[in-house]
Amino acid sequence: xxxxxxxxxxxxxxxxxxxxxxxxxxxxxxxxxxxxxxxxxxxxxxxxxxxxxxxxxxxxxxxxxxxxxxxxxxxxxxxxxxxx
Numbered sequence: 050x051x052x053x054x055x056x057x058x059x060x061x062x063x064x065x066x067x068x069x070x071x072x073x074x075x076x077x078x079x080x081x082x083x084x085x086x087x088x089x090x091x092x093x094x095x096x097x098x099x100x101x102x103x104x105x106x107x108x109x110x111x112x113x114x115x116x117x118x119x120x121x122x123x124x125x126x127x128x129x130x131x132x133x
Contacts, residue, residue, distance in 0.1 A: 051131045052091050059086065059094070059125055066118030069110070075101050091130055098126050 050058075070079045078097050085093040102122075110119055 050128050052089070055091055055125065055128060055130055056086070056089060058128075062118070062121035062125065066122040069105065069116065069118065070101065073101075073105060075104070095126065098122070102126060 067079065070076060078101060082094055082097050085091075085097070108114075110116060
């Protein structure tokens with residue numbers, strides 16, 4: 050996947066997982082994420098997403114429970130970006 054494809058996928062799915070950023074106190078990071086989205090800085094977007102991933106409770110965010118938006122979030126987080 051290239052950068053443009055990743056950003057398009059982010060745009061299509063981000064509303065699915067925004068709720069857990071708000072519920073778990075990451076609203077300020079969401080603002081930063083949107084700033085980097087506006088500037089198309091996928092590297093910093095993924096860093097923020099990775100930080101939030103580590104802070105979410107494992108008991109509620111896992112494949113077994115699979116809350117709304119979790120799959121979409123993980124796809125973006127795990128996707129490798131082709132630079133060329």
